[in-house]
Each structure stands twice: as C-alpha cells, then as structure tokens.
Amino acid sequence: MMHCSRRGARANRSSKSSNMSTTLPHHTIIPLDFTNLILTQSNKLPHTHTWPHRSYDSPDPSHHPVPVIDLSAPRAVHLIRHACDKFGAFQVTGHGVPVQLLKEVEAEARRLFSLPMGRKILALRSPENMAGYGTAPVSLLCPKGLWSEGFTIAGSVAEHATKLWPAHDESSRFCSVIGEYKKQMELVTKKIITLILTSLGLTNDDVPWMKAEKEAVSEAAVVQLNSYPVCPDPAQAMGMAPHTDSSMVTVLYQGNVAGLQLQSEKGRWVTVPPTEGALVVNLGDLMHILSNGRFRSVLHRALVNGSEHRISVAYFYGSPKGVEVKPAVNLVGEGTSPMYGPVTWKDYLGLKGRHGQKALEMIKTSKVHGMLSVCKMCAMSNVVS
Ligand SMILES: C=C1C[C@]23C[C@@]1(O)CC[C@H]2[C@@]12CCC[C@@](C)(C(=O)O1)[C@H]2[C@@H]3C(=O)O
Ligand SMILES: O=C(O)CCC(=O)C(=O)O
Numbered sequence: 001m002m003h004c005s006r007r008g009a010r011a012n013r014s015s016k017s018s019n020m021s022t023t024l025p026h027h028t029i030i031p032l033d034f035t036n037l038i039l040t041q042s043n044k045l046p047h048t049h050t051w052p053h054r055s056y057d058s059p060d061p062s063h064h065p066v067p068v069i070d071l072s073a074p075r076a077v078h079l080i081r082h083a084c085d086k087f088g089a090f091q092v093t094g095h096g097v098p099v100q101l102l103k104e105v106e107a108e109a110r111r112l113f114s115l116p117m118g119r120k121i122l123a124l125r126s127p128e129n130m131a132g133y134g135t136a137p138v139s140l141l142c143p144k145g146l147w148s149e150g151f152t153i154a155g156s157v158a159e160h161a162t163k164l165w166p167a168h169d170e171s172s173r174f175c176s177v178i179g180e181y182k183k184q185m186e187l188v189t190k191k192i193i194t195l196i197l198t199s200l201g202l203t204n205d206d207v208p209w210m211k212a213e214k215e216a217v218s219e220a221a222v223v224q225l226n227s228y229p230v231c232p233d234p235a236q237a238m239g240m241a242p243h244t245d246s247s248m249v250t251v252l253y254q255g256n257v258a259g260l261q262l263q264s265e266k267g268r269w270v271t272v273p274p275t276e277g278a279l280v281v282n283l284g285d286l287m288h289i290l291s292n293g294r295f296r297s298v299l300h301r302a303l304v305n306g307s308e309h310r311i312s313v314a315y316f317y318g319s320p321k322g323v324e325v326k327p328a329v330n331l332v333g334e335g336t337s338p339m340y341g342p343v344t345w346k347d348y349l350g351l352k353g354r355h356g357q358k359a360l361e362m363i364k365t366s367k368v369h370g371m372l373s374v375c376k377m378c379a380m381s382n383v384v385s
C-alpha cells in the first residue's frame with residue numbers, strides 16, 4: 001500500500017493560474033484546473049500528480065463482495081454485525097432516500113465542478129475552516145497531488161452557493177437540492193447508526209447524544225462533493241488517497257461509475273461495485289472508538305478512469321458539537337480499561353489533519369499520557385471552525 005507521509009503544503013498546483021500562489025496563503029490547497037488542463041506531452045500527467053504505478057496492488061477478485069443489505073429486512077441487524085466485523089463497510093438498499101434525489105445531487109455537483117476555476121476559487125476553503133472548495137485535506141499528507149476536486153458543505157448551504165452563483169435562481173436550485181439531501185441523509189444515517197448499535201448489543205440510551213437537540217445534530221454532519229475528472233493515465237493517478245474517515249459513519253453515493261476500493265483484512269484492495277439506488281456505508285474512526293476497537297474503520301481510496309467523469313457524494317456523521325465520543329461502557333470488559341480516551345469530533349479532526357492515520361493510535365489509553373503534550377503542541381482544535 002502507498003503510505004502518505006507529511007510533505008510541505010503546496011500553494012498552487014493549477015497549471016493555468018500560477019499568479020495565485022503569490023496572493024493565496026501558501027498552505028491553501030487548490031486542485032488542478034481540470035477544465036483547462038493542457039498536458040505538455042501526450043497522456044503524461046504532471047509530475048506533481050504522477051503516483052508510482054499500482055501494478056503491485058491490483059484488486060483481489062476472489063474476495064467476497066461487500067454485502068448489500070436491505071435495511072427493512074428482518075435479518076438486517078445480523079447482516080450488519082457481520083459486515084462491520086469483516087469489512088467495516090456495507091451497501092444499503094431499502095434506505096428510503098429517493099433515487100431521483102440522489103441523481104439531482106449528482107447533477108448539482110457536476111454543475112458546480114464545471115464552473116470556471118475563477119468562480120470556484122471564490123468559495124475556496126480557508127485554513128481555519130473545513131468548508132468550501134479545494135483538494136481533500138488528506139492531500140496535505142500525501143507525496144503527490146490527487147486527481148480530484150472537492151467541495152465541503154458545513155453550516156449554511158446558501159453562503160456557499162451565493163459565492164459560486166451570484167444569480168439567485170442558479171444558487172437556489174443548489175440550496176434546495178442539498179437542503180433536502182441533508183434532511184434525508186440525517187434520517188437514514190440515524191437509522192443505520194441505531195442498527196449498528198443494536199448489532200453491538202447497545203441501545204440509543206448507551207449513546208445519549210443520539211437524542212441531542214436538532215440543531216446540535218445538524219452540526220454533527222458534513223456533506224462532501226467529490227469530482228474525479230477523466231484522466232489520461234489512470235494507472236498513475238490517485239483520485240482519493242487511502243484513508244479512513246474520521247466520522248462515526250459515512251454514507252456515500254457513488255453514482256454508476258466504479259472507483260471506490262476498500263482494503264480487505266488481508267491488505268488487498270476490493271472494488272465496491274456501483275449498485276443502482278444503493279448507498280455505501282463506511283465505518284469511521286469514531287465508530288471504532290465507540291465499539292472499543294471491535295469494528296474497524298475501513299481503509300479506502302478512490303481510483304480514476306480514462307473515459308468517465310466520476311462524482312461521489314459523502315455524508316459524514318460525526319458527533320454533535322462538544323460531545324466526547326468514548327468506548328461504550330458495556331463493551332469494556334470488567335476490570336479492563338477502555339482502549340481509547342474520550343475525544344470530540346472537532347479535536348479528532350484536528351489530530352487527523354496533522355497526523356493522518358497515526359491519529360487513532362495517539363488517543364489509545366495506553367499512549368495517552370505521552371501524547372497529551374503533543375496534542376497541546378499541535379493546537380489540535382484549529383482545523384475546524
Ligand atoms: C468533516 C471532515 C471529514 C474530512 C475532513 C472534513 O473536515 C471535511 C472533508 C472530509 C474528507 C473527505 C475526503 C477524505 C478525507 C480523509 C479528507 O481529506 O477530507 C475526509 C476527512 C475525514 O474523514 O477525516
Ligand atoms: O469517491 C469515493 O468513492 C470515496 C470518497 C471518500 O472516501 C470520501 O469522501 O471520504
């Protein structure tokens with residue numbers, strides 16, 4: 001597997017807008033300007049975006065496919081427990097989110113990413129704020145650039161939309177589609193978390209913040225639009241670098257273009273095939289913590305292809321503002337201590353942003369004394385506003 005390591009943040013990777021690097025803070029990450037990309041030699045990616053050839057990690061075709069589970073099936077809890085133990089992921093049908101809405105969100109994402117770079121940059125993510133346009137933050141810890149663009153929606157959708165589309169009719173369409181999507185995803189995500197808790201022998205009473213105030217709950221979620229443009233040399237590009245999500249669960253719509261791969265227990269990549277109307281559920285690091293290490297947060301990545309522009313839409317459900325996630329008391333064996341210390345989503349995101357895949361290890365109770373001073377040093381709360 002390719003491990004991402006810390007590398008200096010690049011101010012600007014855009015081939016068309018080199019003067020921006022002087023006006024933008026050096027740590028701001030701007031994707032390639034894919035709509036205006038001119039490749040110097042035929043099919044050769046810029047060296048900043050050329051990853052080592054992936055011939056050594058071809059997918060494992062013999063691996064069992066990630067299960068597709070009908071949420072309304074009587075055996076759903078049993079099937080979910082098995083999927084969480086084995087894969088840390090599954091696909092769901094019978095989720096109640098209208099397929100038409102999923103298609104509309106995809107169409108809105110395509111409309112957004114096809115805007116000229118000059119417009120998208122107006123909604124650029126700032127270093128103090130996770131929301132807005134840019135390369136996925138995981139890129140900061142990678143040796144090479146990603147073949148993708150992202151838009152993170154946190155807080156007011158209208159604020160983002162009016163930066164992108166000053167004309168009211170153009171921004172209001174985005175607002176109403178994303179607004180409805182957030183409502184639907186909140187419902188389905190809560191249903192999924194409840195089923196996962198049940199599969200662990202827990203109830204919502206074991207996780208009191210599941211019943212938190214409506215406002216606090218909406219702050220617990222972030223929508224991420226991902227765009228993976230057609231790539232002239234897909235074997236040497238990386239759409240989304242290997243990572244685990246920081247969330248409790250992530251619910252992902254991947255349209256009908258393949259690209260998502262999960263890492264199996266044996267360390268082989270397994271493709272999650274697009275399934276009409278299905279949503280992919282990934283367990284994130286907070287669920288691993290809550291389950292006291294029983295359910296793994298799955299390592300995954302996204303590849304790109306040479307013929308189709310892929311869009312995915314991820315709904316990250318973390319935990320409400322100020323809530324500390326910790327191993328459920330009922331899952332900690334008598335006389336033993338919990339595997340992880342309590343952490344808020346905000347602090348965990350900060351830790352993850354700085355230390356990548358080492359973040360989980362850092363909050364292990366066996367490590368926590370040594371790490372406290374490190375956490376203070378890295379002022380971990382300044383990633384999320
Ligand atoms: C809430 C968040 C989760 C996320 C970091 C972020 O602040 C906003 C974007 C999310 C995302 C999407 C792509 C993969 C990922 C690792 C990244 O770089 O940005 C996730 C982050 C995460 O789960 O930690
Ligand atoms: O595009 C995909 O399939 C994966 C996206 C992803 O992993 C993410 O947004 O966290």
Ligand SMILES: [Fe+2]
Nearest residue numbers: 243244245300
């Ligand atoms: Fe992810």
